[in-house]
Amino acid sequence: MKDRLNWAALACATSLLTASLLTGPTGAQTVRDDDSPAASLKLPSNITLFGKSDPSVRKATAIVNGDVITETDIEQRLALVMAANEGRISPEEKERLRGQILRNLIDETLEIQEAKANEITITPAEVDQTFARVAANSNRTPEQFQAFLRAQGASERTLKRQIEAESAWSRLQRKKIQPFVNVAEEEVQSVISRLTASKGATELRIGEIFLSANPANAAEVLAGGQKIVENVRGGASFVAYARQFSEASTAAVGGDLGWVRPEQLPDVLATAAQGLATGGISDPIAIPGGYSIIVKIDERKVLTADPRDAVLSLKQVAMEFPKGTTQAQAAPKVEAMAKAARTIAGCGQAEQVAGALGATVVGNDNIPLRDLPAALQNMMVNLQIGQATQPFGSLDEGIRFLVVCGRDDPAAGNAPSFDQVLAQMEEERVSRRAQRYLRDLRRDAEVEYR
Incomplete structure (x- = not known):
């Protein structure tokens, strides 16, 4: 299982389908009919409201089954979101986020409480250990x-607190849900057969944010979803938003749904995903139970070798500029770097070339080509051993080029093993039951707002 708290640089740092995508036909229900769940409430068509209530005024704190959530808790969690998005959040958006953060903190409180009720406690030492890993992922000590x-x-x-809640909830699922989830051998073999038959078909890696909604709050949730999309398109972190606000089980891994074929998705999501460029994000899409926002992380062919699955050994030749250097002053050095990149005769010359340029050399092995920025992937996909990229960078960050020292190209893919498919199917079913579990905890909780 993926590390649920690999929050690279705060964010700020696979299942076949998640529960939010397996709830039936596409299209959110907004009209009540005699067969809808709302019909059982026997609500009058014309209603009269008594008293005054302004839903735009949010309560700052809450007491959840006796445990207090303070305004400080909300503000500090909001600061995490702000940091992950480099402060690119408007004052109006911050107010909406406070309400969502309060709901998230209530869920975390319920998860911790339920875990303790089942004799599951995450010790401070365990939390500190995970915190240290998160710190290391951002290249810092604790x-x-x-x-x-x-x-x-x-x-x-x-x-x-977030670490404790995620760890407690994960352990609770392993204790109370996972032992009772069964996947038949025939189901697994059926999936493997379909994958083998689909060799060469397109497969997408999708990120998702699921926002639950009902007829009463659909407009508000849609507006919030549109704001998320606007912010991500403006440079904010999709991963950070997914971790904090998605109600799908994939929230813990930044919304990463993994690799799926379009036909595995509901039609409306498949259509949206296929219409996206790599890195593109959709508008909020109505699905049963709420809205889904998806991003197309990557694309590949099923069980087919893809050059971008190569693993590289690289050397980086980098040059920095003194603060205040102008474009004109840097131009001769940039030209010298470009000439060196064109003429370098393999990694063995990297140190010699760097010395002549006044640059530095850093070597890195086992770098998946897919982990590099898209522009570099496109540049390096056809480079052979000993060849270099053209220089790239900026005056502020310096310029550099990469030399390919080694390249392990991928073999043609094989269908996943029985155990891999079994684990994916079990994880999906556990996630679906966990969502229902949390929904029941919300329903039975005593929550007092102040």
């Missing part, structure tokens, strides 16, 4: 990471 969080207006306490 102490440096604590200082960074405080500088952003957050604290280690709010991230550790």
Whole structure:
């Protein structure tokens, strides 16, 4: 299972389908009929409201089954989101996020409470260990990471609370749900047969944010979803939004749904995904139970060798410029770098070339080509050993080029093993039951807003 807290640089850092995508025919229900669940409430068509209520005024704090969520808790979690999005959130959006964060904190409280009721406790040492891994993923020590969080207006306490909730909820699922999930051998073999028959078909890697909605709040949820899309298109982190606001089980891994074929998705999502360029994000899409926002992370052919699955050994030749250097002053050095990149005779010359340029050399092995930025992937997909990219970068960050020292090209793909498919199907069913479990906890909770 993927590390649920691999939040690279705060964010800010596979299942076949998630529960949010397996709830029936596409299209959100907004009209009540005699067969709808709302019909059982026998609500009058014309209603009279008593008293005054302004839903735009949000309560700042809550008491959840006796446990208090303070305004400080909300503000510190908001600061995490702000940091992950480099502050690119408007004042109006911040107000909406406060309401969503409060709901998230209520869910976390319920998860921790239910885990303790089932004799599951995440110790401080376990939380600290995971916190240290998150810090390492952002290239900081735990102490440096604590200082960074405080500088952003957050604290280690709010991230550790999230770690505790995710760990407790995961362990609770393993105890109370996973042992009772069964997948028949025939089901697994059927999936493998379909994958083998689909060799060469298009497969997409999809990220998702699911926002639950009902007829009463659909307009508000849709507006919030549209704001998320607007912010992500403006440069905000999809992963950060997914971690904090998605109600799908994939929230813990930044919304990463994994590799799926379009036909595995509901029609409306498949159509949207196929219409996206790599890296593109959809508008909110109405599905049963709410709205889904998807991003197309990548694309490949099923069980077919893809050059972008190559693993590279690289050397990077990099040159930095003193602060205040102008474009004209840098131009001769950039030209020298470009000439060196065109004429370098393999990685063995990297140190010699760098010395002549006044540059530095860093070597890296086992770099998946897919992990590089899209522009570099396109540039390097056909490079042979000893060849270099053209220089890239900026005056502020310096310029560099990469030399290919080694290349392990992928073999033609094989169908996943029985155990891999079984694990994916079991994880999907566990996630679906976990969503229902949390829904029941919300329904039975005593929540007092203040």
